[in-house]
Amino acid sequence: MPDPQGPLHGLRVIEAATLAAGPIVATGLGEFGAEVIKIEQPGTGDPMRTWGDRRDGIGLVWKSISRNKKCVTLDLRRPAGQELLHRLLDAGDVLVVGNRPSALERWGIDYEAVHAAHPHIVYAHISGYGRGGPKSDRPGYGTLAEAMSGFAHTTGQPDGPPTLPPFMLADGVAGMAATYAVMMALYHRDVHGGGGQLVDVNLIEPLSRLLESSTLAYDQLGIVKGRIGNRLDASAPRNAYRTSDGGWLAISSASPSIAVRVFRAIGRPDLAEHPDYVDPVRRQERAVEVDGLVADWVARRTLDEAMKVFEAAEVTAAPVYDAPGLLADDHLRARGMFLPVDDADFGRVTVQAPVARLSETPGRVRHLGRPLGADNDHVYGELLGLGPDEIGRLRTEGVI
Numbered sequence: 001m002p003d004p005q006g007p008l009h010g011l012r013v014i015e016a017a018t019l020a021a022g023p024i025v026a027t028g029l030g031e032f033g034a035e036v037i038k039i040e041q042p043g044t045g046d047p048m049r050t051w052g053d054r055r056d057g058i059g060l061v062w063k064s065i066s067r068n069k070k071c072v073t074l075d076l077r078r079p080a081g082q083e084l085l086h087r088l089l090d091a092g093d094v095l096v097v098g099n100r101p102s103a104l105e106r107w108g109i110d111y112e113a114v115h116a117a118h119p120h121i122v123y124a125h126i127s128g129y130g131r132g133g134p135k136s137d138r139p140g141y142g143t144l145a146e147a148m149s150g151f152a153h154t155t156g157q158p159d160g161p162p163t164l165p166p167f168m169l170a171d172g173v174a175g176m177a178a179t180y181a182v183m184m185a186l187y188h189r190d191v192h193g194g195g196g197q198l199v200d201v202n203l204i205e206p207l208s209r210l211l212e213s214s215t216l217a218y219d220q221l222g223i224v225k226g227r228i229g230n231r232l233d234a235s236a237p238r239n240a241y242r243t244s245d246g247g248w249l250a251i252s253s254a255s256p257s258i259a260v261r262v263f264r265a266i267g268r269p270d271l272a273e274h275p276d277y278v279d280p281v282r283r284q285e286r287a288v289e290v291d292g293l294v295a296d297w298v299a300r301r302t303l304d305e306a307m308k309v310f311e312a313a314e315v316t317a318a319p320v321y322d323a324p325g326l327l328a329d330d331h332l333r334a335r336g337m338f339l340p341v342d343d344a345d346f347g348r349v350t351v352q353a354p355v356a357r358l359s360e361t362p363g364r365v366r367h368l369g370r371p372l373g374a375d376n377d378h379v380y381g382e383l384l385g386l387g388p389d390e391i392g393r394l395r396t397e398g399v400i
Contacts, residue, residue, distance in 0.1 A: 006033020007361040017098035018046045020168045021126040024175025030068035031354040031363035042073040045372040066369030073373040080399045121196040122185040130202030142170035145203035177206035236287035237294040247303030248320035265313035266297040
């Protein structure tokens with residue numbers, strides 16, 4: 001039977017980060033059994049609580065990204081708050097922070113100070129620019145990373161402006177990169193007998209790594225790639241194609257065998273035998289022509305008609321979904337990609353399940369984001385042993 005506690009049961013994560021990238025790290029660890037204690041500023045909390053679409057004033061993304069977390073308030077700008085954090089770190093394994101280095105140093109919770117006092121702690125610092133370099137202490141958000149990484153330059157139509165994504169792309173990619181880095185640091189500590197260490201991830205580099213073909217082309221060929229819309233000549237035909245009923249479908253032909261299937265599916269078996277259209281390098285030179293042939297064929301058919309032909313021919317094609325289409329897909333429903341979770345504020349909420357599927361130690365969503373300071377009494381009382389009077393005093397003084 002699968003282990004209900006998860007593979008990270010017994011690991012304690014202190015999350016002192018806001019918005020997206022840092023919290024995504026703790027979310028991923030918490031899904032697989034880690035105890036996550038989320039620290040927020042008294043009175044205001046994480047800005048993610050009201051970010052984006054809201055219901056009854058509560059951010060919907062907040063509910064999901066704060067799944068499984070114990071929510072406490074703590075003013076890290078005050079010495080009493082810093083002392084409480086250090087007491088939490090005595091019993092912790094991972095600290096996740098996202099502030100600028102100068103603020104962390106000012107509060108006495110920079111890596112050097114934490115490592116000296118708690119050498120076992122894995123210290124994950126996810127920031128806009130990362131340590132070192134002249135921009136290390138500048139404020140930075142995902143939008144800036146999406147611009148600097150090269151993403152915006154390559155995204156959009158050839159005659160259009162650089163295009164930024166309408167979602168937290170850089171934060172998400174950086175959060176996932178930092179999550180596996182934290183696990184490597186824990187492996188080094190717990191398997192090889194090492195100590196804690198710094199995990200330094202910025203918002204720019206993980207996304208830029210996915211775009212490395214651009215810098216490689218410039219470094220080796222002197223080519224500065226521009227925007228080409230949805231096309232990718234190396235995978236022609238590759239685009240989003242509009243159907244006769246106003247739907248859209250996407251096709252990718254990264255291998256010659258798929259391109260051959262496409263040609264046969266659209267009634268052009270002659271191209272499936274022609275080396276100029278089968279050979280991947282020679283096909284790149286005819287990418288615009290190939291794209292037009294497929295676009296014309298798709299445009300004369302409904303989405304259902306085109307997909308039936310492509311699925312029968314085993315063409316790598318897929319419909320372009322909106323949210324209702326994504327939730328209704330029979331394959332994704334069979335995999336349990338989305339699951340209902342009962343929530344005290346919203347009732348039943350459909351959220352995405354943990355992405356990684358582990359057969360023996362699966363991830364779980366035990367609850368969604370909780371109210372600000374909901375777990376103060378539990379964490380400060382049961383974990384740190386503070387009495388009710390002391391907790392009351394700290395609350396009155398605005399420390400928690």
